[in-house]
Amino acid sequence: MSPAESDLRSPEWFRSVVFYEVPIRAFYDSNGDGIGDLPGVLAKLDYLSDLGVGAIWLLPFYRSPWNDDGYDISNHYEVDPRFGTIDDLDRLVEGAHARGLRVIGDLVTNHVSIEHPWFQAARKDRASPYRPWFLWSDTGTEFSRARRIFPDFEKSNWTFDPEAGQYYFHRFFATQPDLNHDHPAVEEEMLKFARFWLDHGLDGFRCDAAPYLFKREGTTCQSLPEVHTFFQKVRAMLDAEYPGSILISEANQSVAETVAYFDAGHEFQEVLHFPVMPNFYLALAENNPRRILDVLRTTLSGAPASCGWAYFLRNHDELSLEQVSEDERALFFRYFPLPPEARVHLGVRRRLAPLVAGDDSSVLLLTALVLGLPGCPYLYYGDEIGMGDRLDLPDRDAVRTPMQWENGPTAGFSSADPSRLTRPLVTDPKFAPAARNVAEQETATRSLLWRMRTLLRVRAAHSTVFGSATFEGIDLGSTPVLGFWRRGQEYQILCLYNFSVQPVSGAFPLPERVWASPVELLRGGHSSTVTDHTFQYRLGPRAFSWTLFLCRQPRTAA
Ligand code: NOJ
Ligand code: CA
Numbered sequence: 001m002s003p004a005e006s007d008l009r010s011p012e013w014f015r016s017v018v019f020y021e022v023p024i025r026a027f028y029d030s031n032g033d034g035i036g037d038l039p040g041v042l043a044k045l046d047y048l049s050d051l052g053v054g055a056i057w058l059l060p061f062y063r064s065p066w067n068d069d070g071y072d073i074s075n076h077y078e079v080d081p082r083f084g085t086i087d088d089l090d091r092l093v094e095g096a097h098a099r100g101l102r103v104i105g106d107l108v109t110n111h112v113s114i115e116h117p118w119f120q121a122a123r124k125d126r127a128s129p130y131r132p133w134f135l136w137s138d139t140g141t142e143f144s145r146a147r148r149i150f151p152d153f154e155k156s157n158w159t160f161d162p163e164a165g166q167y168y169f170h171r172f173f174a175t176q177p178d179l180n181h182d183h184p185a186v187e188e189e190m191l192k193f194a195r196f197w198l199d200h201g202l203d204g205f206r207c208d209a210a211p212y213l214f215k216r217e218g219t220t221c222q223s224l225p226e227v228h229t230f231f232q233k234v235r236a237m238l239d240a241e242y243p244g245s246i247l248i249s250e251a252n253q254s255v256a257e258t259v260a261y262f263d264a265g266h267e268f269q270e271v272l273h274f275p276v277m278p279n280f281y282l283a284l285a286e287n288n289p290r291r292i293l294d295v296l297r298t299t300l301s302g303a304p305a306s307c308g309w310a311y312f313l314r315n316h317d318e319l320s321l322e323q324v325s326e327d328e329r330a331l332f333f334r335y336f337p338l339p340p341e342a343r344v345h346l347g348v349r350r351r352l353a354p355l356v357a358g359d360d361s362s363v364l365l366l367t368a369l370v371l372g373l374p375g376c377p378y379l380y381y382g383d384e385i386g387m388g389d390r391l392d393l394p395d396r397d398a399v400r401t402p403m404q405w406e407n408g409p410t411a412g413f414s415s416a417d418p419s420r421l422t423r424p425l426v427t428d429p430k431f432a433p434a435a436r437n438v439a440e441q442e443t444a445t446r447s448l449l450w451r452m453r454t455l456l457r458v459r460a461a462h463s464t465v466f467g468s469a470t471f472e473g474i475d476l477g478s479t480p481v482l483g484f485w486r487r488g489q490e491y492q493i494l495c496l497y498n499f500s501v502q503p504v505s506g507a508f509p510l511p512e513r514v515w516a517s518p519v520e521l522l523r524g525g526h527s528s529t530v531t532d533h534t535f536q537y538r539l540g541p542r543a544f545s546w547t548l549f550l551c552r553q554p555r556t557a558a
Contacts, residue, residue, distance in 0.1 A: 011244045013102065014204075014269060015308050016463035017054025018371065018456055019378045023316055024061055024083050025069070025422055026400050027381060029414035035422040036402070036413070038079065038088040042095050047438070051384060051449075052456030055102035057206055059316060061089065062108075065115050067175040069316070069400065071106075071208060072113035076193045086200065093201035104248065105197050107205035107234075109190045110212050111176040119177050123164040132183050135215065140167035146212075146221035152345055153395075171212045171221075181213045181230060191237055198238070204246035207231065207268070210261065211251045223257045231267050246270060248310055252320055255295075259302035270310040270376050275299065278324045278332070280313060280366050284356065285335030289482035289499045292369075293473050300374065300471055308375035308467070313366050315380055317396055318347035319355070341391045342398075349398040351431075353386035358430050360386060360448045361525075361542040365497055367452065368544045371459045372495040374471045374486065384452040385441050388431020393423060401426050406439035458521050458546065465493055479506050481539065493521070494547040498539035505538040514549035521546040 028040030038061065048056060060070030063078040070080070079086050096103045112119060122130040140158030148154055149172055158167040159174040168177045179186050194205065214226040231247065238245050249261040249268040254275065261271045276295045283289040303309050321329050329346075337357070342350050356362035363386060370377040382403055389398045401423050405412030411425050411433035418425070426432050441449035459466050465488035474483035480500035486493045492514055498504050510516055516530045525543030529536050539545065 012306065012468075013244065014055070014246050014376055016467040017102065017376070018052065018459065019055045019057055019104070019310070019376060020048055020051070020053040021057045021059070021315060021378060021380050022048075023059045023069075023381060023400055025059075026402050026413075028403060028405070029416065029422075032415040033082070034414050034416035034420035035082050037082065038084040038092050042088070042092045045092075045095050045099055045101065049099045049101060051453055052460050053101070053379065054460070055104060055203070056096060057104040057378070058106070060106045060108060065113055065175075067113065068173055069396075071108055072111070072115075072173070072176050073108055074113040074115045074117075076189075077196055090200055097201065102203040103201070104204050104206055104246070105202045106208055107190075107194055107247075108208040109179070109181075109193070110209040111170060111172060111178045114175045114177055123161050123168075126164075129185075133180055133186055134177050135169035135180050136164065136166040137169070138166060142217060143169065143215050143221050145219060146171065146215065149212075150345060169215070171209065178212070178215075181226070187230065187233070191234065194234060194237070195241070198242045198245055202245070204238070204248065204269075206248040206250055206272075207234075208250055210249045211253055211257070223251065223253060223260060228260065228263055228267060231261070232263065235267055248272065252322055254323065255299055255302075259299060262302060262304055262307050265304040265306050269307050271303070271307070272378075273299070273309045273311050273375070274320065275323050276309075277312060278319070278321055278328070280369065281319070281336070281355070282324070282328055282331060283482075283499050284362060284366075285331050287500045288480050289497065292482060293484075296373070296471070297473065303375065305468075309373070310376045310378055311370040311373055312378040312380070313370060314352045314383060314399070315378070316400055318344045318349045318399075320345075320347040322346045339391060344395060349389070349391070349396050351387060351389045351399050352380070352383045353436075354388045354428070354431060358386065359542070360451070361540075363448065364451055364455070365499070365542045365544055368455055368495075368546070369482070369497055371455055372466065372484075372486070372493075372497075372546065374466075374468065376467070384449055385436050385438055386431065386448045387436055388426040388428050390424065390426055390428075397423055404433040404437040406437050407434045411437060412439065454522070462488075462493060462521070462548075464488065465491070469493075474508060476506060476508065480504060481506065483508075485511070489551070491548055491550050494518070494535070494549065495544070496526070496537060496539060496547075497544040498542060501541045503538065503540050503543075505536070507534050507536040509533060510535050510549070513552050515552055517550075519548045521548055 025036045027036040028044050029036050030039035061083050062073045063075035063080045064070045064072050093103050118130045121128045122134050160167050170177050211223040214224045215221040246269040248270040251258050252274040261268045279291045283292050342348050391398050402413035409418045441447035465486050469486045469488040472485040476483050482497040510533045525540040526545040527538050
């Protein structure tokens with residue numbers, strides 16, 4: 001077993017790594033058909049490993065008609081042929097593990113594709129054993145308190161199926177009928193689905209649409225106790241049969257509902273931090289980070305010591321503004337100049353770099369913040385080079401365009417004719433392949449990619465402190481600076497982030513427990529001095545610093 005492979009065995013590996021989201025379809029096309037595929041991801045593992053990430057999250061690769069980009073599964077036990085074969089998946093997992101990278105899949109248990117043979121059998125015949133695998137109604141009026149998740153596209157959670165002679169329930173698109181989780185066979189099948197891919201070496205799952213699995217009349221049909229019981233069962237199976245593999249919850253809910261997915265360490269090891277995410281952007285809008293600290297103060301203690309919050313700035317969906325007030329939404333739209341077509345549902349289908357008008361400093365500030373917080377940071381593919389989006393594409397395809405590997409007619413994504421690419425390339429001159437691509441940024445040390453890599457490397461070198469050490473916010477009064485300590489056993493890291501577009505300077509007393517001879521972990525954009533145990537700093541516009549202090553020995557030991 002190589003050292004990289006043995007490292008994978010630590011049950012808490014997930015607390016010290018950075019995750020990178022890979023949409024296979026848009027990442028790299030290995031066979032020239034214009035569609036990204038599994039061998040394509042394998043071919044780019046060295047890139048990912050050089051970037052400094054420790055785990056990749058593969059978006060759904062199961063057979064699917066792609067009405068929801070793979071979140072509509074038509075066969076749970078097959079790789080979609082456009083992505084390759086099961087052997088390709090095995091080779092990818094093996095290649096990742098050999099490099100010390102973990103691989104997470106997507107466990108989609110709420111619904112299947114309308115084309116799935118289970119649904120096809122169920123709709124044709126009321127006596128089919130699959131009929132009770134779905135939710136049927138003669139009126140389509142039940143569960144009326146269940147929110148619609150895609151209100152821009154679906155007018156109801158029920159759709160009448162002439163073939164079935166009844167309405168079926170779907171929380172997402174009508175092409176995604178919900179499974180009936182009250183049917184014991186469904187639960188068994190979903191455990192089988194998880195086991196199948198864990199047997200192929202996956203290190204865990206991001207669990208899609210976690211809150212919605214169970215429905216009860218008179219409730220919002222969200223985060224019901226039955227949901228938690230189900231995921232506790234999945235977790236118990238993982239712990240018993242696949243120790244060291246992890247579950248990550250996708251629950252875009254209020255703080256209280258979201259925290260519940262940790263369930264004191266018995267359910268999910270990681271919970272995506274939806275409540276804090278919009279606040280990263282609102283803090284830019286206000287040139288003031290106070291609101292971030294407020295959310296962290298109420299949520300950090302919610303993650304048990306063996307778990308971690310999963311922070312992200314963007315993902316393959318819209319930037320969701322569901323968890324903020326109407327006033328906050330208005331503030332967001334006043335600050336970020338967005339054409340009307342950028343809005344979808346209650347959010348924004350725009351990538352990170354165009355949101356901040358291509359300002360690398362803002363991209364780095366927010367990235368350094370999610371890397372500095374206790375827990376598990378997630379990066380979205382292409383954000384490391386400041387890729388843009390295409391608002392002329394439908395729905396969330398806007399943020400799923402081919403990865404820009406180099407300047408050229410297919411951005412180095414494929415050898416196919418450019419007209420045959422699975423999605424067209426970004427054309428906005430500020431963010432198109434000619435302006436933003438891996439090959440050119442790799443040769444320029446001042447590029448966004450280099451600075452991202454530096455950040456990731458520094459974080460990796462101090463991964464225990466960044467991943468697990470205590471977090472202590474610093475009261476910096478009315479300054480636009482977010483400051484906190486990450487307190488390790490032997491040393492502590494002071495993290496400062498200036499949210500203002502103006503330079504800022506300030507001072508605060510150092511805690512007694514640190515030696516007053518700090519080491520700056522990052523260069524550029526900031527300076528500091530220590531006099532009389534007072535830390536004086538100066539941060540450029542949207543600049544940040546990470547400073548290491550050795551801990552003093554306790555007095556008795558000294
Ligand atoms: C959340 C996924 O991130 C999104 O892309 C998908 O459309 C829904 N769940 C339904 O599976
Ligand atoms: Ca291909």
